[in-house]
Amino acid sequence: MKKDEINIKSALQGLVIDLLFWSYLWGCLYYLAHNWLGLILNYKYLIMLAMFSSGLFYLTGDSIGRKYFFPSHLTSRKWFKTLWGWLIIFSLLITFVVGWDIVEINPYKFFTKFKNAGGITSGIFDPSIIGYELQTESLEKLAEQNLPEEIIEELKKISGRKYTTRKVFSRELEKRLDPAAYDKYKQPILKSAIKNTEMLNKALTTLAETIFLALLATVLAIPLAFILSFFAARNLMPKTFLGNTIYVLIRTVATIFRSIEAIVWAIIFSVWVGIGPFAGMLALMIHSVAALTKLYSEQIENIDSGPVEAVRATGASTLQIWIFAVIPQIISPYLAFTIYRWDINVRMATIVGFVGGGGIGLLLLQQQQLLRWHNVGLIIWLIAAVVWSMDMISAKVRAKLSEM
Amino acid sequence: MNSLLNINDLHKIYDSGTHALRGINLDVKEGEFLILLGLSGSGKSTLLRCINRLIEPTSGEIIFQKRNIVKTSGKALRTIRRQIGMIFQQFNLIKNLSALTNVLTGKLGYVNLVHSLGMTKIKEDVITAEKNLDRVGLLEFKSQKTRNLSGGQQQRVAIARALMQNPRLILADEPVASLDPATADSVMKYLGELNKNDNITVICSLHFLSLARKYGTRVVALKDGQIVFDGSPREIDERKFKDIYGEEAEEVEIR
Numbered sequence: 047m048k049k050d051e052i053n054i055k056s057a058l059q060g061l062v063i064d065l066l067f068w069s070y071l072w073g074c075l076y077y078l079a080h081n082w083l084g085l086i087l088n089y090k091y092l093i094m095l096a097m098f099s100s101g102l103f104y105l106t107g108d109s110i111g112r113k114y115f116f117p118s119h120l121t122s123r124k125w126f127k128t129l130w131g132w133l134i135i136f137s138l139l140i141t142f143v144v145g146w147d148i149v150e151i152n153p154y155k156f157f158t159k160f161k162n163a164g165g166i167t168s169g170i171f172d173p174s175i176i177g178y179e180l181q182t183e184s185l186e187k188l189a190e191q192n193l194p195e196e197i198i199e200e201l202k203k204i205s206g207r208k209y210t211t212r213k214v215f216s217r218e219l220e221k222r223l224d225p226a227a228y229d230k231y232k233q234p235i236l237k238s239a240i241k242n243t244e245m246l247n248k249a250l251t252t253l254a255e256t257i258f259l260a261l262l263a264t265v266l267a268i269p270l271a272f273i274l275s276f277f278a279a280r281n282l283m284p285k286t287f288l289g290n291t292i293y294v295l296i297r298t299v300a301t302i303f304r305s306i307e308a309i310v311w312a313i314i315f316s317v318w319v320g321i322g323p324f325a326g327m328l329a330l331m332i333h334s335v336a337a338l339t340k341l342y343s344e345q346i347e348n349i350d351s352g353p354v355e356a357v358r359a360t361g362a363s364t365l366q367i368w369i370f371a372v373i374p375q376i377i378s379p380y381l382a383f384t385i386y387r388w389d390i391n392v393r394m395a396t397i398v399g400f401v402g403g404g405g406i407g408l409l410l411l412q413q414q415q416l417l418r419w420h421n422v423g424l425i426i427w428l429i430a431a432v433v434w435s436m437d438m439i440s441a442k443v444r445a446k447l448s449e450m
Numbered sequence: 451m452n453s454l455l456n457i458n459d460l461h462k463i464y465d466s467g468t469h470a471l472r473g474i475n476l477d478v479k480e481g482e483f484l485i486l487l488g489l490s491g492s493g494k495s496t497l498l499r500c501i502n503r504l505i506e507p508t509s510g511e512i513i514f515q516k517r518n519i520v521k522t523s524g525k526a527l528r529t530i531r532r533q534i535g536m537i538f539q540q541f542n543l544i545k546n547l548s549a550l551t552n553v554l555t556g557k558l559g560y561v562n563l564v565h566s567l568g569m570t571k572i573k574e575d576v577i578t579a580e581k582n583l584d585r586v587g588l589l590e591f592k593s594q595k596t597r598n599l600s601g602g603q604q605q606r607v608a609i610a611r612a613l614m615q616n617p618r619l620i621l622a623d624e625p626v627a628s629l630d631p632a633t634a635d636s637v638m639k640y641l642g643e644l645n646k647n648d649n650i651t652v653i654c655s656l657h658f659l660s661l662a663r664k665y666g667t668r669v670v671a672l673k674d675g676q677i678v679f680d681g682s683p684r685e686i687d688e689r690k691f692k693d694i695y696g697e698e699a700e701e702v703e704i705r
Contacts (some may be wrong), residue, residue: 361532362528
C-alpha cells in the first residue's frame with residue numbers, strides 16, 4: 047500500500063467533504079421531519095449539528111473525506127461491515143425519499159385521474175381534418191326539406207358556430223334535439239352543414255413555416271460553423287500563442303452557446319425581433335452554429351493526418367492543404383452531421399414555437415390554451431408525421447453518406 | 451558526381467525529450483539510390499521528414515542545391531519542397547478522390563490557389579497527370595477512387611503524384627512495408643526506373659536487405675539516431691547486419 051503524504055490541503059479538503067456530507071444528511075432529515083412531522087428548527091442548530099457530527103466522524107476511521115484523500119485509510123473490511131459504508135447507503139436512500147417527496151410523485155393520481163386526459167385523447171383519435179358549421183343557407187336548405195319549425199329554430203341558435211369534427215358536431219346535435227328527432231334528421235343536417243378544412247390549411251401552413259424555419263436555420267448555420275470549425279480544430283491551429291487563443295476562444299464560446307438551450311434563445315430573440323418565425327430561426331441558428339462547430343471541428347481533429355502530410359510535402363500552401371487534404375476527408379461526415387442537425391432543428395422548431403418562435407408550435411400552444419383538443423390532435427399527428435419522415439430520410443441519407 | 455544534399459550535424463530532440471537524431475552527417479550525390487536501414491525508432495523517418503521539414507530539426511543544417519533548408523520558410527520552403535517528392539508507408543492518398551486528382555495534387559507547389567481549384571479541368575495539367583499515371587501503369591484506373599485500389603496500386607499512384615512534382619529527389623519512407631513481397635518488388639522497380647532513367651536521386655528507408663542489395667547504390671544504416679554504417683550494399687555481411695539490427699536478428703530473404 048502506498049504511503050500517503052500528510053499535507054494540510056488534503057486534510058482540509060477531507061474535512062470539507064465530511065462537513066458537506068453531514069450537512070446534506072441532516073438537511074434531508076430535517077426536510078422530512080419538517081414536512082411530515084411539522085418540526086421547526088433554527089438553521090443555526092442544523093449547521094451546528096452538521097459541524098459537530100462531521101468533526102466527530104473525521105476523527106474516527108469512518109470519515110468519508112479522509113478515505114477519499116488518504117486511500118490507505120481504507121481498510122480491507124468489506125463495505126457492509128463498516129459504518130461509513132452504511133452511511134453512504136443511508137444517504138442514497140434518504141436522497142431517493144426526499145426526491146420522491148419534492149417531485150410530488152403520486153402513482154395513485156397516475157392511475158385514477160386518467161379521465162382528465164379524455165379531451166386530449168379523444169382529440170388524438172379524432173383529429174379535426176374537416177370542420178362543420180351551420181350557416182343561413184344550410185338552414186334555408188333544411189327548411190326546403192320540410193324540417194319541423196322547432197328544429198330549425200333550435201338549429202338557428204348554433205348557426206355560425208364552428209365545430210372541429212363531424213363527431214363533435216353530431217354530439218352537439220344530440221344534445222340539442224330529442225332522440226327521435228336526432229335519429230330522423232341527423233343525416234340531412236349533417237349534409238347541409240358547410241364543411242371546411244380551415245384548421246388543416248392553417249396547420250399545414252404553419253407546419254411549412256416550421257420546416258422552412260428549421261431549414262433556413264440550418265443552411266445559415268452551415269457556412270459560419272464551417273469556417274469556425276477550422277479554427278476550432280487543434281490539429282490545424284498552429285501551436286503558437288495566437289493559435290491557441292483563437293482555439294480556446296472559439297471552443298469556449300461554442301460550448302457556452304450550446305449549453306444555452308434553443309428554447310432560451312427563442313425567449314431572448316422573441317423579445318428582440320418580436321414573436322414569430324424569425325425569432326425561432328435565430329434561436330435555432332445560433333444553437334446550430336455552436337453545435338455544428340463542435341461536431342465539425344471534432345471531425346477535423348479525427349482526420350487521417352497522412353494525406354495532410356503528403357500534400358504539405360508537395361509544397362502546397364496552407365489553404366491548398368485545407369482544400370485538397372482536409373476538406374475531401376470531412377465533406378461526407380459534414381453532410382451527415384448537417385442533415386442530422388436539420389432533423390433535430392425540425393423537432394426543436396416545434397418546441398421553440400411554444401415560447402414565441404412561430405410556426406406550428408405557436409399554433410399548438412394557442413389551440414391547447416383554447417382547449418380545442420381535436421385541433422391539438424391534428425397538430426400532433428402532423429408534427430409526428432414530419433418528424434418521423436425527417437428521421438427516416440436523414441437516417442437513409444446518412445447511411446448512404448457513410449459508404450462514400 | 452555533384453552533391454545534391456548535404457546534411458551537417460543534424461539533431462532532433464522531440465518535445466517528449468527523445469533524442470531521435472544525434473548528429474547526422476550525410477552527403478548525398480546526385481543520382482544515388484540511397485537505402486536507409488535501421489530498426490524502427492532508429493531515426494529513419496525523422497531524418498527523412500527533416501529533409502523536407504515536415505519535422506522541424508532542432509539544430510544542424512541541410513543544404514539542398516546551395517540553400518540551407520533549415521533556415522528557409524514560407525514561399526521559399528515550398529519552392530524547395532516541390533522539388534522533393536515523398537512516398538509514405540501508408541501511401542497517404544486522399545482516399546475519396548480519384549487517382550487522377552491525387553496525382554494532380556503533386557502540382558500544388560507550382561500553382562496558385564485559383565489555378566489549383568480548377569486543376570482537374572485544365573487540359574495540360576490533366577495530360578501531364580495522365581502521362582505520369584501511365585508511367586506507373588495505372589492510366590485505366592484514373593477515375594477510380596483510390597480507396598478502391600489495392601495497396602500496390604495505391605503506392606504507384608503515390609509515385610505518380612511524386613513524379614508530378616518533377617522532383618530532383620524522392621524521399622521514400624518504408625514504401626513497401628505494408629505490401630506483400632511480390633508487390634513490394636514491383637513498387638521498388640518503379641523507383642529504380644525513375645532513378646536510372648530520370649536521374650532522380652532516391653533516399654529510401656527499407657527493412658529488407660535483399661531489396662537494398664537489388665536496388666540500392668549506397669546503404670546508410672542508423673542506430674539510435676547515429677550513422678553506424680555507410681557504404682555499398684555488398685559490404686553488408688552477417689556481422690554488419692547484426693551490428694545494425696542486433697544480435698538476435700536473422701536476415702529474411704525476399705525475392
